[in-house]
Structure formats: structure tokens, C-alpha cells
Amino acid sequence: MSHAEDATAYVIEFVDQLVMIDSGLGRSVPAILDSIRAAGLDTGKITTLILTHCHIDHIGGAGAIREQTGCRIVIHELDAEAVETGDPSKTAAGWYGRKLAPLPVDRRLTGSLETLHFGDEALYCLHTPGHTPGSISLYIDRGGKRVLFGQDIHGPFHPAFESDVEQWAESMQKLLGLDADILCEGHFGIFRTKEMVRKYIQRYLMEHEQFPP
Numbered sequence: 001m002s003h004a005e006d007a008t009a010y011v012i013e014f015v016d017q018l019v020m021i022d023s024g025l026g027r028s029v030p031a032i033l034d035s036i037r038a039a040g041l042d043t044g045k046i047t048t049l050i051l052t053h054c055h056i057d058h059i060g061g062a063g064a065i066r067e068q069t070g071c072r073i074v075i076h077e078l079d080a081e082a083v084e085t086g087d088p089s090k091t092a093a094g095w096y097g098r099k100l101a102p103l104p105v106d107r108r109l110t111g112s113l114e115t116l117h118f119g120d121e122a123l124y125c126l127h128t129p130g131h132t133p134g135s136i137s138l139y140i141d142r143g144g145k146r147v148l149f150g151q152d153i154h155g156p157f158h159p160a161f162e163s164d165v166e167q168w169a170e171s172m173q174k175l176l177g178l179d180a181d182i183l184c185e186g187h188f189g190i191f192r193t194k195e196m197v198r199k200y201i202q203r204y205l206m207e208h209e210q211f212p213p
Contacts, residue, residue: 005025005096007022007024007055007057007151007152008022008151008184008185008186008187008189009021009022009023009024009032009061010022010149011036011039011041011046013041014118014119014121015120016045017045017046017047017048017118017119018036018042018043018045018046019049019050019116019118019123020048020049020050020065021049021052021138021149021151022050022059022151022186023049023051023058023060023061023062023064023065024057024058024060024061025056025057025060025061025096025098026056026060026061026063026064026098027060028061029064029065029068032061032065033065033068043069044069046065046069046071047069047071047072048072048116048118049062049065049071049072049073049074050074050075050116050125050136051073051074051075051079051105052135052136052137052138052149052151052152052186053075053076053079053131053132053134053151054075054080054082054083054090054091054132055132055152055161056091056092056093056096056098056100057092057096058151058152058186059075059083059091059103060098060100062083062103063103072106073103073104073105073107074108074109075105075107075108075109075134075136076108076109076110076125076127076134076135076136077108077109077110077134078129078132078134079132079133079134079135080105080108080134082132083102083103083105084102084103084105086099086101086102086103087100089160089161090132090161090162092160109125109127109136111127112126112127113126113127121140122140122141123138123139123140124138124139125138126138126139126175127171128150128168128171128172128174128175129164129168129171130157130163130164130165130166130167130168130170130171130172131152131155131156131157131161131163131168132162132163133162133164135151135152135171137149137150137171137175139178145182146178146179146180146181146182147180147181147182148178148180148182148183149184150175150184150185150186151185151187152186153172153185153200153201153204154187154188154204155168155204155208165208168208169208169209172204172205175201176198176201176202179194180194180197181194181197182197183196183197183200183201185200188200
């Protein structure tokens with residue numbers, strides 16, 4: 001639906017506003033916003049853009065989306081500096097042959113868990129470090145199901161990202177403990193049963209146990 005280099009962006013519809021999760025690499029912002037409109041949603045209602053971590057394929061479009069919607073940008077404090085300085089290594093911008101303009105953020109998440117409230121609903125922001133120091137996963141309970149937004153569960157891990165595989169393995173155990181019904185992943189699609197979610201996470205735990213980076 002957009003450029004192949006984009007990580008998947010998701011939108012959660014609340015009663016009177018939309019919350020967006022990640023924003024793609026940047027060049028596809030018009031296509032992403034068109035896709036949101038094609039789903040029958042008003043992009044003018046995007047009030048919050050949550051960045052799951054600092055890599056450019058997830059954050060590159062954030063500035064343009066804020067310019068067009070007036071939304072606030074939210075990220076965990078441990079990845080915020082890389083975004084605000086446009087660090088070419090920590091944001092992986094150099095990997096993509098791109099330059100990332102420094103991007104001020106509006107709110108820094110702190111600690112292991114923060115809850116954001118939108119109307120009567122709660123969106124949980126769980127700190128899941130490993131891929132990057134400030135990686136987060138989000139989940140919401142709706143309609144009797146738990147929906148998990150877990151970007152880049154697969155890694156990769158690299159010293160330039162300040163990756164920590166041991167922390168990542170602990171984070172994956174946290175995600176397994178959520179017992180989610182649906183997983184919305186950043187690069188490999190949506191998994192729609194508890195069993196499929198569990199198998200997807202466990203697959204990477206087993207791979208990295210056998211073949212550590």
C-alpha cells in the first residue's frame with residue numbers, strides 16, 4: 001500500500017480521535033494518509049502518533065504527519081534523543097542511505113509501563129527493550145480480545161542500535177505473558193489467534209537461542 005521500505009503503520013480508532021502507531025520511512029506519507037481515508041477515517045482526527053522505536057523506517061514520516069494533522073509525537077525516553085538529534089547510526093538512517101532531520105518529540109514515555117487514556121479506553125505502552133533501548137510494544141483490550149502491536153520482534157540486533165539480546169529475550173517473555181489474541185507486527189503482517197501469536201514470538205526466541213547475533 002506504500003513503499004516497500006516502510007514498516008507497517010497502524011491506526012486505532014477511538015470515539016472522537018485516531019491514534020497512529022509508526023509512520024513509515026517518509027516518502028510514502030501521502031499514500032499512507034490516503035489509505036487511512038480509504039478506510040473511511042478522517043486523518044484530521046489523528047491526535048497522537050506513537051513511535052515504537054527510533055528507526056527511520058518507523059519514524060521517517062512523523063514530521064510530515066505532524067505538520068498535516070497537528071498530532072503530538074510520543075516515544076520512549078531512551079530512544080527520544082536519537083530522534084531529536086537525527087542520529088544516523090541509532091536511527092538506521094545510514095542503512096537506508098537517508099538523512100533524517102532532527103525531530104522534536106512532544107512526550108517521552110518513562111519506565112516499564114505507561115497507560116494512555118483515550119475517552120473510556122486505555123492503550124498500554126510496554127517498554128520492551130532489546131532491539132533498541134527504548135523499544136515499546138502497545139496493547140489494547142477491546143471486544144473481549146487483546147490486540148498487541150509488537151514491531152520488530154524479529155530484530156535485527158546491532159551494536160550501532162545499542163541492541164541487547166538478553167534484554168530482548170526478557171521483553172519477549174513479557175509479550176508472551178500478555179496472552180494476546182492478535183499481533184500486529186511491523187514487517188510480517190497480522191497474526192489472528194493466540195496460538196499464532198505465541199508461535200511467532202517463540203520462533204524468534206528459538207532462533208536467537210540457537211544462532212545468537
